[in-house]
Amino acid sequence: MTDALVIGGGPAGLMAAEALLQAGRAVTLVEAKPSIGRKFLMAGKSGLNLTKMQAFGPFLASYGASLHPTMRACLKSFGPDEVKAWTEGMGQTTFAGSTGRLFPDAMKASPLLRAWLARLDGLGLERHTRWRWVDWERNIHHFDTPEGPRVLTPRVTVFALGGASWARLGSDGQWAERFAANGITVAPFQPSNVGVVVEWSEHMTRHFGAPLKGIALHAGDTLSRGEAVISKRGLEGGGVYPLAPALREGAALTLDLLPDLGLEAVANRLAKPKGKASLSNHLRRVLKLSPAAQAIAREFVHPWPDDPSVLAQAVKAVPIRHSGLRPMDEAISTAGGVSFDALDDTLMLKDRPGTFCVGEMLDWDAPTGGYLLTACFATGLWAGRHAAEYDRP
Ligand SMILES: Cc1cc2nc3c(=O)[nH]c(=O)nc-3n(C[C@H](O)[C@H](O)[C@H](O)COP(=O)(O)OP(=O)(O)OC[C@H]3O[C@@H](n4cnc5c(N)ncnc54)[C@H](O)[C@@H]3O)c2cc1C
Known part of the structure; x- marks a missing residue:
């Protein structure tokens, strides 16, 4: 039996894996693409804006008045100062631009991702790429892999499957159909941060x-x-x-x-x-x-x-005079996703004990400026820490 399973190798999934590993759980991370963190690397192409260094009030206000209290709690526990300290703890120096937007000095994401994966590997992370999650029943997860279908039955699972834009980088939103078929409320995806x-x-x-x-x-x-x-x-x-x-x-x-x-x-x-x-x-x-x-x-x-x-x-x-937003696949992020009504305040699915959801696959929205990554890190860490306490072997 797998102990802790993280599905999706973006920043939210990696953060959940880090929290689980640091709490002493044995973690397996599976990713559909041939490599980890493709959208994270793309985000770094024009400068990886990790967060925004500003007072917590205005910072939180950027997520909109309807931000769910659980998201607020996540961001309170891992906000701009924590993102900066965490990045620097990975040996990546940072700088804030004139508007407070925080970037690694290297600007791109690859040095940070390399350091992060080295840290996770050092903590014993087992990872599989080209493993595509296709469905589940109870805590039995089915994957398409190059070696054929595989099944994992973890004690605890964190889904970190991303939103529904830039499908070629992995986040194609196809999971939403399987979630809905399993009775989980998923708000329809909509393009956000798009021209x-x-x-x-x-x-x-x-x-x-x-x-x-x-x-x-x-x-x-x-x-x-x-x-x-x-x-x-x-x-x-x-x-x-x-x-x-x-x-x-x-x-x-x-x-x-x-x-x-x-x-x-x-x-x-x-x-x-x-x-x-x-x-x-x-x-x-x-x-x-x-x-x-x-x-x-x-x-x-x-x-x-x-x-x-x-x-x-x-x-x-x-x-x-315009004709609406550009297509969803071009959007930097998507609104919509797993409804907070389906989750408890630890980000665990109410109807699936031991199964958590994090990152952009949740139904929240934010502008660019570092708010997206901060929320992915914060929810990953929040759920990872709670998942670590669930059904310990
Ligand atoms: C061009 C661009 C620039 C950006 N710049 C910034 C920026 O500067 N600052 C900022 O804050 N945000 C930025 N973003 C947004 C940020 O990259 C995303 O919000 C963030 O990557 C979402 O993290 P995530 O872990 O939730 O999902 P993702 O990073 O999308 O990761 C989800 C992972 O799950 C995997 N997956 C999906 N389905 C399956 C499946 N069925 N089985 C197994 N694995 C699966 C995917 O392959 C993917 O690796 C940018 C985005 C883009 C496109």
Whole structure:
């Protein structure tokens, strides 16, 4: 009989394995892909943002008002300071950017993952890759493996199967169907932290790839400050992602190209004599609007107003006509997953004693900025520690 089984080798599963091993349990970790932590490595491609160093109140608020109390407890026990200390304890020095976002000095994920796996191996982790969990009955788990079907019957199990985006990295969300078939409530997956689709006119082609810096985007009650990138398919980037929940609800999207200037200040600048300058030079000179920023305003503001106060209103609230969010598989994360109603406050399935769920496969949502990984670490550790106390041999 297997003692403790962790299914899924992402950051949440590895953290659960660490907690179980440190508590003296014998742990087997199985992963469907040929290697561990593929999405974690991908997350490090553009800088592995591990957490956000900020006061706990605002940190927690970023997860939204409807955050489940169990998630709150997990994050309280393993929040930004703990993520930093844990990373550094692995020999990976870190730095915080100007907004508090914490990264390893190496920026990428591979040195941290290597150190982590070495630590887990040192604690006696047994791991199998290319083992795909396919189904279960009670505590009997079935796997497809290169050697054919295999069955494991653990004392305690932690599922860490991820969400439903970037399927090629492993998190394909297919587990949800088997969970639902077994009577476990799973909220439908939805794309989160994803760009919006915009059908650009031909005029925009030369601005593909151009960043819009220091902008603000509004959708419903959400205001997001940051950067967006004009891409062939629409608008992407850190400034756009936090709007996904409001956009999913059908809120209109508006763009403020000059969030640090009030309406009147913009109108006053626009009213300055233009002289012989073209309008675009005038906009560049008095408002410092880049060609891409001017182009996106012209794309959506028709007719182009002459009156400085009307034009000021236009550049401070460009109405972005879009056709919804990009497809789920492109999303950095997904909302939806195992409902907290199905779990007790240790993240154990109420109807499956000894079976825990962690990470992005749970039904929570958060913006980018390190909040995703922190929640995966925190839930992995929380469930791992509780699982370690369950049915000890
Ligand atoms: C491009 C990109 C950049 C990102 N950047 C950041 C960032 O900078 N900061 C941040 O906080 N977050 C970031 N994220 C999000 C972060 O990577 C995820 O939230 C995190 O990896 C989720 O961890 P997890 O362990 O829950 O799931 P995953 O990392 O998805 O791991 C789940 C594992 O389960 C395995 N699995 C699935 N089904 C089965 C099965 N049936 N049998 C066996 N194994 C299975 C999968 O192969 C996978 O290895 C980024 C994501 C992407 C795509």
